[in-house]
Amino acid sequence: MAIGRVLYEHQLFKEALVSFKRACELQPVDVRPHFRAGNCLYVLGRYKEAKDEFLLALEAAEAGGNQWAYLLPQIYVNLGIALEGEGMVLSACEYYREAAILCPTHFRALKLLGSALFGVGEYRAAVKALEEAIFMKPDYADAHCDLASALHAMGDDDKAIVIFQKAIDLKPGHVDALYNLGGLYMDAGRFPRASEMYTRVLAVWPNHWRAQLNKAVSLLGARETEEAKKALKEALKMTNRVELHDAIAHLKQLQKKKVKGNGGANGEGSFVVVEPTKFKTVGEKTTLRQDLANALEIRAFQRITRLSRCDVELLKKEMNDGEVPVSYSGTGVPQRSIRKPNLEEILRRLLDFLKPETFQGAVKAINERILTVFDDTGSGRVDLGMFFAVLAPICNGPPEKRKRVAFDALLWRPVNEGGGAQIRKADATRYIKLLRAIYVPSHGVKSSFVMFDDADWGFGIMSTLLKLETGDRNRHGNRVCSVCRYPIIGSRFKEIKSHFSLCNQCYSEGKVPPAHKQEEYKFREYGSEAEAMKDKCKCFTLQSHSDP
Ligand SMILES: [Zn+2]
Missing domain, CATH: 1.25.40.10 (Tetratricopeptide repeat domain)
Structure with missing residues (x-):
């Protein structure tokens, strides 16, 4: 131990690690060698091993009773830091919180908690923790900086400017x-x-x-x-x-x-936004503007979370293998509910191909978009069956399989056990409500009701999403969008009277070139130029037939 400490102080971490490991073998019930070995591993960038070592320290401390109580908060804090190194920020929050509960004056634990909460998008809670840290240590520059960032994220820029300035005054x-x-x-x-x-x-x-x-x-x-x-x-x-x-x-x-503006051009921008009722579609295959807007948003979410690369079968596997702690909700109905940090572990397995920073970004997006809707009471628990059912439609796999897994996830909920292959009506209603709240939150009850009330049982938006997924690499020669001037990728929306073409994004936002002002606009969607070609030929044959 003593040798290890000297080596550590001289920054010879690899050598120190060997000594601490040896000490662990000699005194397996001693907390300190595990703790110090964990620190070495962390400095060496071996976060997973560091975490395991801190967990051993924790185990030893809990078995050893009161003599190690003084070390516990520090073990929790370092465990949290190691977890953050792996990108597991929700789990890290748990341990920082533990440390702050054990030692309420531990301002560093509060600062780390606040920064981690900020990292997963829980700004209100982050502000609270950081303010507490600053209350205990008023000259804490880093805490001021993160507090200001959280305030900015919540839209309070005036206050953020003051606090950033304070951080700079301090350092x-x-x-x-x-x-x-x-x-x-x-x-x-x-x-x-x-x-x-x-x-x-x-x-x-x-x-x-x-x-x-x-x-x-x-x-x-x-x-x-x-x-x-x-x-x-x-x-x-x-x-x-x-x-x-x-x-x-x-x-x-x-x-x-x-320059153009000064030169006395007509003063108009490069597009005008047309109200939704003036956009009409031609042909059954043409996507409605509102549907496309919704699907584009879901697609963006799919990309941030990288769920489009997660095989939907893996969800099925989690349901079959995973041992999830069942809890009882207030009304006594058993649910397979799970705490957020445990959910993060499942997500880590589902997205094991991601680097820590990217994974953290994915968790942040899922936390902000899905978990806040699920856990609206702030209990920190999530109904896992429902969660899988909501995730399944945006994972990777054939559409039928995605729907099947969503269906299975609803059946997997314990209330349905022994109930055969029927989903309770209340569950189905709640599921569709959740889908709406999560994937089409910005739209009125009426329009989303129509969208999900189709024969497709809640998956109406999925066909549009699939079109976006498969169209990602479709180009249309060197055709560019008439509004944004970027090459058109995916579907092309052609206005049949004025013949201008729009990209996905501009069509969904209702933008048209100002030169073409019309009472209404009729669009036809082309997935590829081959389709557009075929359509042209069809027109010609029709014309020649109708010629006398
Ligand atoms: Zn465009």
Whole structure:
């Protein structure tokens, strides 16, 4: 042990680890060697092993009674940090919370809890934890910085600016606070202040190319064109990333537009938005505008969570293999309900191909979109059968299989056990309600009711989603959208009178080129140019037949 500690202090972590491991063997009931071995593993970037070692320390501490009580909060905190290293932020929150309960003055545990909650999108709870941390340690710069970020995420930018400023007062070289404050000033149109912040970031961290780029943009906003050009050149010296070239192209576009505006053009934008009732469809296969808007949103969610790469069969496997703790809800009806951190472990298995940061992003999206709807009482528990049923339609697999798994998940709920192959009506109703609340939240009750009240039993939106999934790589020669000017990918929506074409996004948003003002617009959807070709030929044959 003593040797290990000396080695650790001299940053010889690999060597220290060997000593601590040996100590673990000699004194298996001692907490400290496990704890220290865990720290070594964490520093070496071996998060999973670190976590296992901390869990052993925890086990030993609980078995050893009071003598280790003083170490428990620290074990919980380090366990949480190791879990965050693996991308398991919901689980990390659990342990930070434990530490804060055991030791209410542990301001670092509260700060870590707040930052982790921020990372999974639970902003209100994050603000509470961070405010408590600051209450205990008023000069805690990092806690101020994260608090300001959470406030910004909740839309309270005025307060966020004050708190970021406080973080900078406490620690003048706080790069994150300076950089984020620069962004807020830019959003507020206070460009000289923004460029000042970026200059200060660069003083601490001269190679921060994003700060350099943003400095250029804010100088441009402040109409210091020459300075802006200089800053851009500096940014180009730092990196050759595509983002930078995209940003420059975008800036040039903006300048061009401005020139055009000054030159006395007709003053209209490059599109007008038409109200939904004026969009009509031609042909049975043409997707309705509202359906497409909904499906595009679901598709975006599928992409952030990477669930489109998760085989739906894996859900089935979880149901068959997993041992889920059954709990009883207030009314006494048994449910297979599960706590959020355990749910995160299941998600980790389903999405085991993701890197920790990407996985954390997926959990954040699922937490914000699905779990908040499920756990509206804030109990921290989720009905697992329902959860699988909601997930299944957006996983990877043939549509019939996705529906089958959703159906099985509803049957899998214990209330249905022994009840044969029938889903209770109450469950079906609740399921459809959840689907609506999660996947089409922004639309009125009436329209979504129609959408889900079809013969397809709640999956009306799925056919449109499938079209998007398969059309991702369809190009249409070098056809571009008449509104956004990007090449059309997926379906092409052609207006049959004026012959302009729209991409998925512009069609779903109801944008049309201003040159074509019409009472109403009729669109036909083409999945590919081959389809469009066939359609043209059909027109010709019809015409020739009708000719006398
Ligand atoms: Zn477009």
